[in-house]
Amino acid sequence: MRIVSWNINGLRSIMRKSSLDKLLSMDNYDMVLLQEIRSSGDIxxxxxxxxxxxxxxPAIRKGYAGxxxxTKIHPISVIKGIGINELDSEGRIITVEFNDFYVVNTYFPRAGDDLSRLDFKLSFCGAIEKFLANLRSKKPIIMCGDFNIARDKIDSSFWDEKHPGLTLExxxxxxxxxxxxxxxxxxxxHPNAKVYTWHSYREKWxxxxIDYCIVSKELMSxxxxxxxxxxxxxxxHVPVMIEVST
Incomplete structure (x- = not known):
């Protein structure tokens, strides 16, 4: 199974630029996970x-998140959200179930330029971790999306621990x-690769x-x-992709 994940920064915008068409014409992807669609969910x-x-x-708020x-493979089930209204109203996670694993598409909140949403971000992190633990008790997990977090110094071109995505928390x-x-x-x-998935429009440096494809360890082989x-x-953002044998 070939899965590609992309924060498209607006579905209408990416369709107008024909960028999604280009991506899908380049390879045969079984699944495409899109974040920040900013739409009502029209296909x-x-x-x-x-x-x-x-x-x-989609998010309840118009023109936001989602x-x-x-998928070209019909899922067994589809789970929208994680069952917490405050978090689910922003349309940040959708899960599809297949015979051998779940595929989770997620868009983590940004902590905010002034870190005003850091607590909200951390509450989302804790909630999704519990949600995944419940899923994983049944079958393995593939989770792809925009986490809005850089893991370590190799994952960022600059370092400021007061910057959203780089905080210690x-x-x-x-x-x-x-x-x-x-x-x-x-x-x-790619243990030593310095490759980035997000570039600032305003400050090119x-x-x-911050975009990942993560698997539960039993799937890594x-x-x-x-x-x-x-x-x-x-x-x-640029897309990230994963290929998993089934």
């Missing part, structure tokens, strides 16, 4: 014509989470690796590839 005809089933989970999962949670039995597939397969598709334009 573009282009996507339907490519043979994907589409499962959107995720959408596209956010990094501590992510690294603790990984130690609980999950694998950052790109870093596992600011870049971070089936991971064949984990890449960052730096040649795809159209958003301030």
């Amino acid at each position: 573009p005809l282009t996507i339907i014509g490519l043979g994907y089933e589409a499962y959107p989970f 995720v959408m999962t596209l 956010e990094r501590a949670w992510l690294n603790q989470f990984l130690k609980s039995g999950y694998i950052d597939t790109f870093r596992e397969l 600011r870049a971070m690796r 089936k991971v064949r590839k984990a890449e960052i598709l730096t040649n795809i334009e159209g958003s301030d």
Whole structure:
């Protein structure tokens, strides 16, 4: 199974630029996980014509956040949200279930330029960790998306622990989470690579690796590839992809 995940920074914008069309024409992906769709969940005809089933989970607030999962393989079930209204109203997580594993598409909150949403971000982190633990008691997990956290200094072109995504609290949670039995597939397969998934539009020198494909460790032996598709334009993020044998 080939899965690609991308924070598209607006579904209408990415469709207008034909960037999603370009991505999907470059390779045969079984699943496409989109974050920050900023839409009501309407499905573009282009996507339907490519043979994907589409499962959107938009935010209640218009033009904000939201995720959408596209799949060519019909899922057993679809879970929208994690059962906490305060978090789910922002449309940040959708899960599809297959025979052998769950695929979780997630868009973590940003802590905010002044860190005003750091507590909200950390509450989301704790809640999703509990949600995943429940899923994992049934079958393994693949989770891809924009975490808005850079793990370590190798994952950022600059260092400021008061910057959202680089705070001690956010990094501590992510690294603790990984130690609980999950694998950052790109870093596992490319231990020394300095490649970023987000670049600032305004300050070109600011870049971070904040988009991940993570698997529960029992699946790592089936991971064949984990890449960052730096040649795809159209958003301030680039896609990440994972290939898992099934």
